[in-house]
Amino acid sequence: MSDDFPPNSRYRNVSLMKRVAPDGTEEVYGARRIIPAMERYRALDHLRPASNMRIDDVAMDVYGDPEQYWRICDANGDAEPAQATGPEGRLLVIPMPLEVANDGNA
Known part of the structure; x- marks a missing residue:
């Protein structure tokens, strides 16, 4: 590590x-x-991002840290962060961090 x-x-x-x-x-x-399997994640919340939202803005809103965008991407199966808030109307899973949701075993 x-x-x-x-x-x-x-x-x-x-x-x-x-x-x-x-x-x-x-x-x-x-x-x-x-990248961990999507089924390992537990939803903290769900969000339908506005068409002008970026994934780092979503991470800032929910985690208080824009650098945590990768958690949302991983939980939703998105390899490309720039496209993670599309298409419009998509429902994103906002995951609990695996360190919490998986009893510390990220």
């Missing part, structure tokens, strides 16, 4: 890996982040 990422980062619990390039240079990178 890596403490190299801030506590609100989606990469907080991702391990750092190292590899040696063909020229001998050591490269450090984050391991692949596996």
Whole structure:
């Protein structure tokens, strides 16, 4: 696990890996982040975002931190944050953090 990422980062619990390039240079990178299955999430609330809302604005409104947008994306199966509030009329699940909903086992 890596403490190299801030506590609100989606990469907080991702391990750092190292590899040696063909020229001998050591490269450090984050391991692949596996998005939890959508059924693991418990809804804290639901929201139909207005057409002009951005996902980071939604995260700010519900979590008090725009950097937590990834929690909403993960719970709704959205790989592309820029499209997470569309299409218009969509009902978004606002999830409890897995650390809470899953007895601390994110």
